[in-house]
Amino acid sequence: MGKTYKIAVVNGDGIGAEIVPAGVSVLDAVANKYGFKLDKQEFPFGAGYFKEHGKFMSDDALETLKEFDAIFFGAVGLPEVDDTLPARDYTFRVRTSFEQYVNYRPVKLFPGVESPLRYKTEKDIDFVVVRENNEGEFVQSGKIMHGDKPGGMAMDTSIFTRFGIERIAHYSFKLARKRNSKVTNVTKSNTLINSLAYWDRVIAEVAQEYPDVEYSKMYIDNASASFVLRPEIFDVILTTNLFGDILSDLGGAIMGSLGLGGSGNINPEKDFPSMFEPIHGSAPDIAGQNIANPIGQIWSAAIMLDHLGETEAAKEIMAGIGATTSKGNLTKDLRGTASTSEVAESVVQFINVTK
Ligand code: NAI
């Protein structure tokens, strides 16, 4: 008998209630086939929970979640709830409390999906955005002062530490060794001459320990254009919290839809559980209609299993996604007519019928 993994399942809000169960159905199918067990427990956290309890998660949530091997998560946020709260009180709280300092966000073109980049093929669009996930621009250290007065002011301070930069840099270079041995640091040190110049300097030092990996840096403005014009130049992109957030949505767009992007908030040392979620938000505009694309969530399931060491099962999920998209089994965001559950069933079917 294989291992048992304790998985916390957090649907969150909006389409989370549709795509997370879709992802779970795929997880169950591979667990069954590969002989490991998933001991799942659901937690109702998010903006819906906030409406009832005045907080995004229970007071003992972090203590409880800490005992799990991984968290399988949808997204948080609802139009009727103050949108400055979900990241602060749920997403960033989990990411920082559990030292999930890597945000691993792969970008690739699936067979049968048309990229809006009409000259680019599957071989051109295949890279990973590694987003620093615990510090930088998103530390939420700042203040609004005299906001209602003519002299009102606001500030947010970015924080970059040597420790934080070194660990994300080491992760990126090691990842590049498993891929095509190329790291591009996406920065803006020509204008952020303190924080990002330091970021560049520390990364360049780490780069010297990986002479076999090609290292270069590129400014975020050029990188954005290059995502569209020449995505084939990228392998591992190492970037900051804010830039990585934006670039991963752009990555989703060049794959054909935001709904395709999967991700992992990873604590590589496994001192704490890691959290796996699609790159997009709760998409309240399409919630409750069974039309959301579940592939980003299903891909996140594969990333989770890979992290847990179930690499064969993870590969099978990716093959199932490829088989599904190449059959033209696509949701509305990709100009298809399949529902959320039909896409998930197609992946499950693939897993159940292939040897
Ligand atoms: P969003 O990513 O939820 O939606 C952007 C657009 O992409 C929408 O038109 C949506 O319909 C579409 N889309 C997203 N996922 C899709 C899918 N799986 N299939 C098909 N179409 C999809 O971003 P938005 O609208 O800026 O934010 C909505 C809410 O989500 C906000 O409350 C925001 O704060 C929250 N959010 C939460 C995140 C998280 O929990 N990690 C991340 C990003 C946003």
Ligand code: MG
């Ligand atoms: Mg985002």
